[in-house]
Amino acid sequence: MKKIILFIGVVLCASCTHNVQTKKESFQQASDSLKVFNGDDKKVFAKYEIGKFNYSEISKMISKSKFDSIILKVCEESKTTCKYILTYEPKKFNLIIKNNQLNVYHEYSAKNAMGVPGLMYIECYFTRNGEFVSSKFIDSE
Numbered sequence: 001m002k003k004i005i006l007f008i009g010v011v012l013c014a015s016c017t018h019n020v021q022t023k024k025e026s027f028q029q030a031s032d033s034l035k036v037f038n039g040d041d042k043k044v045f046a047k048y049e050i051g052k053f054n055y056s057e058i059s060k061m062i063s064k065s066k067f068d069s070i071i072l073k074v075c076e077e078s079k080t081t082c083k084y085i086l087t088y089e090p091k092k093f094n095l096i097i098k099n100n101q102l103n104v105y106h107e108y109s110a111k112n113a114m115g116v117p118g119l120m121y122i123e124c125y126f127t128r129n130g131e132f133v134s135s136k137f138i139d140s141e
Helices: 002-017 055-061 064-079
Strands: 031-037 043-050 089-098 101-111 117-126 132-138
Touching: 031 064, 043 055, 055 089, 064 089, 064 101, 064 117, 064 132
Parallel strands: 043 089
Antiparallel strands: 031 043, 089 101, 101 117, 117 132
8 A cells, every 4th residue: 555655656746847848949049150060070150140020930930959950951062062171161041931941041161273262152942841952052253
């Protein structure tokens, strides 16, 4: 009998203290800095901005962890366009919703074949739940 009462007490205490709500962690601000890896695999700060008309929708649409994975994918896609990957330096990420997709415009710098650094741009497309669709290099000329 004591074991049953002890067991019920433990279950009740555990259920009272373990009342965990699964809350989706969202973005704190529509613009801020985040740490990403450059071409040398060193962490650097890059700015991000979410369009002011899209902030509430995007923050409800994807979690912070999904946001991080989207930024990582954009960086990977950007590095593939660099002549010298080690010179890749992320600058800015802009997120908007367009044509029922999440579009990320990324500005970064890298050196060309002559060793001259320049700004480069890429646009990456994701579904509303953050799955990668495609990317397009935007010629800076």
